Structure formats: C-alpha cells, structure tokens
Amino acid sequence: MKVFTCLKETPSRDTRYELSPDSSWIGNAEVTHEISECDEYALEEALKLKEQHQGEVVLLTAGRAESEKSMRKGLAMGADRGVLILDRERELSSPYRVAAALEKVLQDQEYDLILTGTQSDDYGYAQTGPMLAQLLGLPHATIVMQIQVQEDRGSVRALREMESGWFEWVEIPLPAVLTIQAGISQIRYATLRGIMQARRKEIRKIELGGLGLDLSSMPHLEIERLYFPEQTSKAEMIEGTPDEIASTLVDRLRREAKVL
Amino acid sequence: MKSPRRWWTGSGERQKSCNPPDCGGEAMMGEIYVLLDHSKGRVDTLSRETLALAQQLGRAHGLGVKALLLCGPSRSAAENVAGLQVDEVLVASHQRLEQYDPDAHCHALTRILAQDRPLAFLMGHSYQNIDLAPKLAASLKCGLVTDCIGCRIDGESMVFVRQMFRNRINADVRVRSPHPWIATLQSGAGAGNDLLEGSSPVVERTVDLSGLAHRRTVVETVGAVKEKVDLAKADMIVAAGRGIKRKENLRLLEELAEVLGAELGASRAAVDSEWLERDRQIGSSGQSVAPRLYIACGISGAIQHVVGMRNSANVVAINTDPDAPIFNLAHYGIVGDLMEIVPALTRKLREEKGR
Ligand SMILES: Cc1cc2nc3c(=O)[nH]c(=O)nc-3n(C[C@H](O)[C@H](O)[C@H](O)COP(=O)(O)OP(=O)(O)OC[C@H]3O[C@@H](n4cnc5c(N)ncnc54)[C@H](O)[C@@H]3O)c2cc1C
Numbered sequence: 057m058k059v060f061t062c063l064k065e066t067p068s069r070d071t072r073y074e075l076s077p078d079s080s081w082i083g084n085a086e087v088t089h090e091i092s093e094c095d096e097y098a099l100e101e102a103l104k105l106k107e108q109h110q111g112e113v114v115l116l117t118a119g120r121a122e123s124e125k126s127m128r129k130g131l132a133m134g135a136d137r138g139v140l141i142l143d144r145e146r147e148l149s150s151p152y153r154v155a156a157a158l159e160k161v162l163q164d165q166e167y168d169l170i171l172t173g174t175q176s177d178d179y180g181y182a183q184t185g186p187m188l189a190q191l192l193g194l195p196h197a198t199i200v201m202q203i204q205v206q207e208d209r210g211s212v213r214a215l216r217e218m219e220s221g222w223f224e225w226v227e228i229p230l231p232a233v234l235t236i237q238a239g240i241s242q243i244r245y246a247t248l249r250g251i252m253q254a255r256r257k258e259i260r261k262i263e264l265g266g267l268g269l270d271l272s273s274m275p276h277l278e279i280e281r282l283y284f285p286e287q288t289s290k291a292e293m294i295e296g297t298p299d300e301i302a303s304t305l306v307d308r309l310r311r312e313a314k315v316l
Numbered sequence: 317m318k319s320p321r322r323w324w325t326g327s328g329e330r331q332k333s334c335n336p337p338d339c340g341g342e343a344m345m346g347e348i349y350v351l352l353d354h355s356k357g358r359v360d361t362l363s364r365e366t367l368a369l370a371q372q373l374g375r376a377h378g379l380g381v382k383a384l385l386l387c388g389p390s391r392s393a394a395e396n397v398a399g400l401q402v403d404e405v406l407v408a409s410h411q412r413l414e415q416y417d418p419d420a421h422c423h424a425l426t427r428i429l430a431q432d433r434p435l436a437f438l439m440g441h442s443y444q445n446i447d448l449a450p451k452l453a454a455s456l457k458c459g460l461v462t463d464c465i466g467c468r469i470d471g472e473s474m475v476f477v478r479q480m481f482r483n484r485i486n487a488d489v490r491v492r493s494p495h496p497w498i499a500t501l502q503s504g505a506g507a508g509n510d511l512l513e514g515s516s517p518v519v520e521r522t523v524d525l526s527g528l529a530h531r532r533t534v535v536e537t538v539g540a541v542k543e544k545v546d547l548a549k550a551d552m553i554v555a556a557g558r559g560i561k562r563k564e565n566l567r568l569l570e571e572l573a574e575v576l577g578a579e580l581g582a583s584r585a586a587v588d589s590e591w592l593e594r595d596r597q598i599g600s601s602g603q604s605v606a607p608r609l610y611i612a613c614g615i616s617g618a619i620q621h622v623v624g625m626r627n628s629a630n631v632v633a634i635n636t637d638p639d640a641p642i643f644n645l646a647h648y649g650i651v652g653d654l655m656e657i658v659p660a661l662t663r664k665l666r667e668e669k670g671r
Contacts, residue, residue: 183460197532284485
C-alpha cells in the first residue's frame with residue numbers, strides 16, 4: 057500500500073483572531089501554526105494502513121516554507137517522506153488551484169490511496185479532496201469515518217457519515233481519494249525515536265512556479281472581506297459571583313421562562 | 317457563453333473595479349438554477365429553502381429561476397414539483413440517477429449546466445452535496461463556494477457569505493470563474509423566505525450515461541446508533557462541550573442534570589473525546605432536540621451543533637469566551653468558568669428543593 061496523505065498547516069485551534077487593516081485576511085502577526093485537525097486524522101489513518109498492509113506513507117503539502125515544521129511532525133509520527141510544494145506568495149488560495157498543484161505532483165507518482173482531511177481549519181471549503189479526485193480521474197468518498205482496504209479485490213470500503221447519525225459503507229476501486237473526518241480515532245504521539253528519525257527523512261521541495269500551472273485560467277474564490285460575525289445576541293447576560301449568577305438564573309428560569 | 321454580460325476575470329488579485337467594458341456595472345442577467353434533492357418522492361426541506369432563496373433573488377433582480385431534478389425512471393419525485401413558482405422544472409431521469417452516485421450525478425449535471433450556462437447553480441449544503449459539489453465544480457472548471465450562510469447580488473456579481481477559521485470569522489466571497497457559479501447553502505441561509513407555489517412547465521432533459529463506469533457501490537446503510545436515549549423528547553438538556561476539558565468534570569454536569577431531572581447531551585467534540593456516548597450527540601450528525609430548557613456548557617455554538625438545538629425554547633449558555641457564537645442564540649448568557657458556575661447552580665437548585 058502506498059498512501060499519499062495531504063497535510064495542511066493552519067493557525068492553531070486556540071488562536072484568538074485579529075483582522076488585517078484592510079480586512080482581507082487575518083492580521084495576527086504571530087500566529088502559531090499546526091497541522092489542520094482533519095489532516096492529522098487522515099495521517100493517523102494512513103499510518104494505520106501502513107501497519108496493516110505494509111508500504112509507504114508520503115506527506116504532500118502545499119504551503120509556506122515554514123510548513124516544513126508540521127511536516128517534520130508528521131514524519132516523526134511515522135510517515136516515510138514528504139513533498140512540499142512551496143507557495144511563497146499564497147497563490148494557492150482557492151481550492152481548484154490547490155487541487156491542480158497537487159494533481160501535477162501526483163501525475164508521475166505511484167499510489168494506491170490518497171487521503172485528505174474533510175475540511176481545513178482555515179478556509180474550511182471542504183473541496184480539495186473531491187476536486188483532486190476529479191482532476192486525476194479517480195473515484196472518491198468524503199467524510200470518511202472508517203477505512204477497510206480490500207487488497208484482494210483491489211478496492212477500498214469507506215464508512216461515510218450522513219445526516220442525523222446515519223452512515224453508509226461504500227466500496228470504490230483503488231486507486232482512490234478519501235477525505236477523512238476529525239475525531240475518528242486517537243492520534244498517536246511522536247516518540248523520541250520518531251523525532252530523531254524524522255530529521256533524516258527526505259522532504260522534497262518543489263517551487264510552485266516550476267510546476268508550469270496557468271493559475272490565472274483557473275476558478276478563483278476571491279475573499280472580498282473578512283469580519284467577525286455580528287453579535288446578534290438578544291441574550292440577557294447574567295453577571296456577578298457564581299452564587300449570584302446562580303440565584304439570578306434560577307429566578308429568571310422560574311419567573312420569566314417558567315421552566316422550573 | 318451565451319450572453320456577453322457574463323464575464324469573469326481569472327486573475328487572483330483583489331480587484332474591485334473589474335467591470336468589463338460591455339457591462340459597466342449594470343444589473344446581472346441570466347438564470348439561477350437550483351438542485352432539488354429528494355427522497356421517497358418528496359423534495360427535501362433544505363432544497364425547498366434553497367429554492368425559496370433563489371426565488372427571492374430572482375424577484376428582486378429580475379433573474380430567471382429554474383429547478384433541476386435528477387431521478388430514477390419511476391420519476392415519482394417529478395410528480396410533486398410541478399406546483400412550484402419557477403420558470404421551468406428540468407427533469408433528468410435515468411436508471412443511474414435512481415440512487416446517489418457521484419459519477420452519474422456529476423456527469424448529468426455537467427452536461428446540463430455546460431449546455432445552459434446559467435448564472436449560478438445553488439444546492440443545499442447536505443452531506444450528499446458536500447460529496448458531489450466539488451467534483452462537479454472541478455468537472456465544469458467553475459468556482460464553488462460551500463457552506464454558505466447567505467448569498468446576495470451586488471451590482472454585476474454575487475457575494476456568498478460563509479464562515480471560516482473554524483466558524484470564528486465570516487467572509488464575503490466572490491467567484492471568479494466561468495458560469496455557473498456554484499454554491500451550497502446551509503440550512504437557514506434563506507431564512508424567512510417562503511417557497512412560492514405556482515405552476516411551471518416540466519421540461520424533460522435527456523442525459524446519456526451509457527458507458528459510464530460503475531465505480532461506487534453502496535454496500536450497506538447503517539442506521540443511527542441504536543438510540544438508547546431519545547433526546548428529541550427530553551424536557552430539559554444539560555449539554556457538555558469541549559470546554560469541560562476532562563471526563564472527570566462531567567460529574568459536575570451530571571449533578572446539575574440530576575437535580576433538574578434533565579438529560580445529558582453533548583457536542584461532537586465532547587463525544588469525539590469519548591467523554592459521552594455517541595447517542596448523546598446533538599447536531600447535524602447527531603440528534604435534533606427541542607427541549608424547554610437547554611443549558612450549553614463549554615460549547616462554542618458551531619453551526620453543525622446549532623442546527624440540532626436551535627428549536628429549544630430556552631437556551632442558557634455558559635462559556636468563558638464572550639465572543640462565542642452560542643451567545644447569539646442564547647436567552648441567558650453567562651461569561652464564566654463552567655467549573656464554578658455549574659456547581660453554584662446545582663447548589664442553588666438543591667437548596668431550593670430542600671426547602
Ligand atoms: C460534517 C460535520 C458534521 C458535524 N456534526 C456535528 C454535530 O452533529 N454536533 C456537533 O456538536 N458538532 C458537529 N460538528 C463539529 C462542529 O463543527 C464543532 O467542531 C463542534 O460542535 C465543536 O464542539 P464544542 O463547541 O464542544 O467545542 P469548541 O468549538 O472547541 O468549543 C469549546 C468552547 O468551550 C469554551 N470553554 C473552554 N473552557 C471553558 C470553561 N472552563 N468554562 C466555560 N467554557 C469554556 C470555549 O470558549 C469554547 O467556546 C460537525 C462538523 C462537521 C464538519
């Protein structure tokens with residue numbers, strides 16, 4: 057089994073965001089980054105598949121040069137090597153363009169399975185995986201909670217999440233693209249040994265400009281403005297010490313809401 | 317492209333003044349197409365909401381609106397859509413469209429949309445369309461904005477509103493691509509718009525899906541976890557989110573629930589952390605509830621959670637972050653540490669009971 061797992065670096069999940077002066081992007085000067093949540097689960101699934109079926113796990117990232125740090129973490133968790141498409145000017149800000157860049161790199165690679173996260177922690181468009189599949193001409197399944205590779209049948213079964221607590225098992229032929237949902241397993245920690253080994257593992261760097269993509273001919277999503285959701289709160293805010301709050305709330309629930 | 321007014325700029329730069337010379341900021345022209353999803357012969361609520369939004373945009377801006385339905389040969393759903401106020405209902409039926417199959421659905425839609433090139437193609441943000449829309453957008457090489465909470469027409473272009481950065485920040489997004497601009501709309505995006513009934517011609521569209529390989533097979537549909545607890549009927553719910561931080565802290569919520577006679581509920585983050593069973597999850601991939609009292613403890617209020625609990629009669633939110641979106645729908649808000657507030661509340665209620 058050779059698995060490519062796409063890994064994106066995004067602002068840490070506890071970031072308190074600020075906006076840039078022109079509101080076109082986030083403005084925090086010093087945001088720490090980490091592997092986007094779903095992508096980390098995708099990596100975990102890839103590593104489990106390698107344990108079950110042998111083979112190789114390759115990290116594929118498009119991002120800033122600093123993304124190497126997150127990739128090293130992935131290598132420390134157990135991935136074998138990485139490919140980093142260097143997007144220095146943030147030109148890959150639309151899903152189609154990201155998918156096209158990934159496709160270009162994957163064209164001359166061998167693989168059985170490509171995993172991505174269902175949705176990223178920054179834009180959260182949830183498009184890269186299925187778009188990549190379409191560009192590569194591969195079948196796909198999204199919002200995957202469980203994977204069973206059927207090596208003898210040359211296929212993969214994926215448990216897809218659906219509305220209202222329903223799920224479906226679908227089967228598609230390999231090679232295929234799956235997008236992995238967060239929270240489906242426990243993510244392993246990197247061991248000290250893993251961290252040591254990761255330093256020596258290869259990360260091949262490719263300049264985006266060198267891929268020969270005509271980005272300007274591709275669909276683009278232009279973010280015109282970012283803003284914090286309007287506080288439409290009509291809530292009565294209850295203040296005081298915990299005991300005062302408790303008294304006021306109980307009073308309101310009894311007299312106003314009449315639920316007690 | 318059919319109309320000279322349809323333009324796009326492929327450039328990634330932010331440009332406000334990109335009116336092409338021949339349209340000079342005039343109003344848009346064209347049609348909005350809406351996909352009607354259906355099950356058991358009935359068009360689903362989300363599609364109806366999406367269509368209502370399109371009708372409203374169409375009326376306000378003089379745009380045509382057409383509904384598009386893909387179905388199997390029995391066409392049972394097609395019988396129910398003639399009563400909509402749209403210019404046309406386009407129906408494509410084929411054996412391969414009986415059940416959702418990304419290849420067949422994408423192929424059929426690509427054919428129809430590439431031929432008609434409507435201005436925009438709107439779909440509900442359902443699990444099915446999350447799977448389908450990006451594939452379709454790549455197939456058409458058109459731009460797609462997913463999970464929109466709003467959509468408006470602004471001069472010669474459309475603005476799609478969606479949340480980013482884990483729902484903390486809203487973004488106005490414009491699509492720079494050939495038409496149609498594709499969007500999936502979240503439930504509530506067209507809030508308040510009533511679907512207009514009327515009569516509309518049903519137009520048959522033939523799609524050739526012969527020779528299309530069969531790649532995805534649905535092996536089994538697994539029912540929701542046997543719901544030991546039916547939260548839908550709960551009178552009161554105390555719900556735990558990631559903010560409870562550790563499983564041991566659940567005890568605090570259990571005590572509150574006990575004195576109230578309430579059920580325990582959970583956000584997905586709390587369930588994923590294995591603090592509570594999956595059958596207590598509330599939200600788009602869990603249960604939908606409508607108790608008289610809902611106390612959200614350490615829950616941020618992500619849309620996927622909110623859709624499952626927003627019909628609660630009274631919502632109390634306890635959260636350390638004053639900007640948490642849960643306060644937007646709460647009736648009573650408490651900015652504070654649940655570790656202190658919840659026990660105080662339990663004490664107070666016990667005290668009153670003892671009296
Ligand atoms: C396809 C899909 C389906 C989904 N389905 C669901 C679903 O059905 N249900 C669901 O809930 N989610 C669902 N989600 C996930 C959803 O997007 C959110 O990630 C999730 O709801 C977040 O849960 P949370 O609010 O508990 O955690 P967080 O968003 O991490 O919020 C934790 C909150 O706790 C607060 N907090 C921290 N410490 C304290 C303290 N000491 N006292 C008080 N407050 C504190 C924080 O300020 C924060 O607001 C789905 C996501 C996807 C992509």
